[in-house]
Amino acid sequence: MAAKASKSGGEAPRPRRRKVDATAREVALNVLAGVDEGGAYSNLLLNRSLQQAELSPADTGLATELVYGTIARQATLDYFLDRFIKSGVKRLNPWVRALLRMSLYQIRYLDRIPPHAAVNEAVEIAKKRGHEGIASMINGVLRSILREGEALTLPQDLPTAERIALEHSHPLWLVERWIAQYGEETAEAVCAANNQPPKVSIRVNPLRVERDELLRELEAEGREARASELSPQGIVVESGGNMANDGLYRDGRYSIQDESSMLVAEALDPQPGMSVLDCCAAPGGKTAHIAEKMGDKGRIVANDLHEHKQKLIQEQTERLGLTSVESSVGDALALKDRYEPASFDRVLLDAPCSGFGVIRRKPDLRWAKTPEDAASIAKLQRQMLNAVSGLVKPGGILVYSTCTIEREENQRAVAEFLRDHAEFVDEPFEVPALENQPQVGGAGVQILPNQFGSDGFYIARLRRRG
The missing domain is CATH 1.10.287 (Helix Hairpins)
Structure with a gap:
């Protein structure tokens, strides 16, 4: 339908998106209920809800903390709530369950919120959203928990695995x-x-600025930042808010990327003038890093299964001023049919995976995945490795990486590949920060979330014999 014309003859202005009048706790509750009941992704639903609510920065921070913290601590919260709910927390209406979990999370894990304030807020929300009966039940459960105080503890005689699962x-x-x-x-x-908050780390664009210079620029803005010990192009920002809102970001002086992920391009070691294939490129962070390391000289094919994600890659390269990247849309399994054998100096397969290395950033992953999911994805990874390996030139490098810590998807996948492909050999690469960190054996390096406060990541560099 055509837009209506205004009285002056032009197109009528489109209505502005209506602001949603909600508190931080109400926004968090809606997101938690949506994740619990509808299987929504917490990060996507939270971002959309925050845009609609237009909360203050402080309330945005509180809503974010409540969503991610409540999801992360869900099993522990349910264990305690079940002591005070006869029918069990799982049988409650989703929004009631979410409200109780969120309120107990504040009581148990947030020191800056007085417990009685958390209870009173929960009761008011229950009255507004439900009725007096629900409000009374929530009030009774939470005040009973307050009376327990420090006596509300986990059993001391649990088997080790059960204790870890429940405590964490x-x-x-x-x-x-x-x-x-x-x-x-x-x-x-x-x-x-x-269960710790994720760090904010950025990757310097060396085509526009050196790391020491960018550190000085960030300091001049009043941000607290330090050089990454893991990545030579990385900076860890200790304070400073949303780094995507900074003018330095818009000017292409840095990208936002986890420190562990930055090591993928280091392992690939692309050189100016080379031909490089990034098989699963979106949203484009590693692709851009490759281009930066090549001095934006050469050819980089950024392939992804989903056409709409090419826009994300294009936005990255335009912001950073990169011209050596070309788009490709298609299944990575079919790339061998689109390109000549042995036609790339470097091939990166940053494979789909279980994602267990990024639970800190996506806490609902731990509840969404099953053992069957991990087995299924491992099978796909092996198929993809086999499919793209023939595109590597003799003497060239194939890098396989995942953001998981599962050996089935990492060391075992590469071990099987090397067993079946005698033309490839594992080639270690130096990561000085990992020299004193234990490894679990096999090809590649495994970074765990507890080692540097970065994402869990696996990277293997495989060279095709020349």
């Missing part, structure tokens, strides 16, 4: 897998790290 709020099956792979101490350290 992870699925028992996942804790058991990590204990089998890494031992009890490391498994617990990983679980504890997953």
Whole structure:
């Protein structure tokens, strides 16, 4: 339908998006209920809800904390709530369940919010959204919890895996897998790290600024920042808000990227003038890093399965002033049919994975995945490795990376590939910060979330024999 014309003959102005009048807790509650009931992704629903609500920066921070913290601590919160709810928390209406979880999270984990204030806010929200009966029930449950005080503790005689799962709020099956792979101490350290706020890290664009110079510019803006010990192009920003709103970001002087992820391009070691294929490129952070390391000289094919994601890659390269990147849309499994064999100096397969290395950033991942999901994705990864390997020139490099810590998807996938492809050999690469960190054996390097406060990441560099 055509837009209506105004009286002056032009097009009538479109109505502005209506501001949603809601408090930080109400926004958080709506997101939590949407994730619980509808299976929505917490980060996407939260971002959309925050845009509509137009909260103050402080309230935006509170809503974000309540959403991610409540989801992260869900199992522990439910364990305590079940002591005070006869029918069990799982049988409650989703929004009531979310409100109780969110309120208990404030009481148990947020020192800056007085417990009685959290209870009073919950009761008021219940009255507004439900009725007096629900408000009374919520009031009774939360005040009973307050009376318990420090006596509300976890059992001391639980088996190790159950204790870790309950104390750090992870699925028992996942804790058991990590204990089998890494031992009890490391498994617990990983679980504890997953409940810590993610760090903000940025990657310097060396085509526009040196790292020391950017550090000085950030300091001049009043931000607290330091050089990354993990990545030579990385900076960790200790304070300063949303880095995507900074003029330095818009000017293409840096990109926002996790420190561990920055090591992928380092392992690929692309040189100016080379031909490079990034098989699963969106949203484009690693692609842009590759172009920067090549001095924007050469050819980089940024492929992704989804056409709409090419816009994300294009936005990255335009902002950073990169011209060596070309788009490609298609299934990575079919790239061997679109390009000549042995036609790329470097091939990056940043493969789809279970994502267990980024639980800190996506806390609902731990509840959404199953053992069957991990097995299914591991099968796809092996197929993709086999499919793209023939595109690497003799003497060229294939880098395989994931943002998970699952050995089935990492070391075992690469071990099987090397067993079946004698033309490739594992080639270690230097990461000085990892020299004193234990590795679990096999090809590649595994970074765990507890080691540097960065994402869990696996990177293997494989060279095709010349």
